[in-house]
Amino acid sequence: MSDPVTILVDADACPVKEEVYRVAQRHKAHVRVVSNSPFRVPVSERVKRVVVSDGFDAADDWIADNAGPRSVVITADILLAERCLKAGANVLRHNGKPFDAASIGSAIATRAIMEDLRAGMDGVGGGPPPFSKADRSNFLQALDRVLVKLGK
Structure with missing residues (x-):
């Protein structure tokens, strides 16, 4: 029997716990x-529950250090997603969209562009769209698919 699958949840601001x-x-x-x-x-x-210090990126560091091929990471943090992908983990956003090798580069580039745009707006801006019932449903389906795949 292989090791159990572990889901690592970046819990701060996670709407799908x-x-x-x-x-x-x-x-x-x-x-x-x-x-x-x-x-x-x-x-x-x-x-x-894993409570880490309130040091900068302490939760991200713990997750990245414990991510691997038998884990699923739930996060909206693009840089954490990249670290976990490099460790072989499956990574899902809260809306069910996966981060993968094909999408992480463009996600990082988009993040940098948005950061630059926000810096020039003096705090004016919208942020992400509201979390919807469809997002929740998509997440449930995506997590189920990944766990079925890892269970084989």
Whole structure:
């Protein structure tokens, strides 16, 4: 029997933690909820809260250091996604769109362009679109697909 799949959740500002717990339970996957401050997590042998220091990128560092071929990382952080892809992990955004080798380069470039645009706007701007029911549904389907693939 191979090692269990572990879902690593970049928990700060993650809108799909409850969905992760449900899908993980169905697939008997382990979950690590990583954050700088405590979050309530379900009482389960498979679900563990990992509270790191509030140092810059401490949660990202923990996730990247623990990511690998038998893990699924849930994050919106493009630079963390890149680090985890290099470690062989599967990486999903909160809306279910995967980060992969083909998309990470353009995502990093877009991030840099948007950062430059925001810098010139003096705090005026919209940010990402609101999280929708369709995003939640897409995420559930994407996570299920990845866990089925890793379970084979």
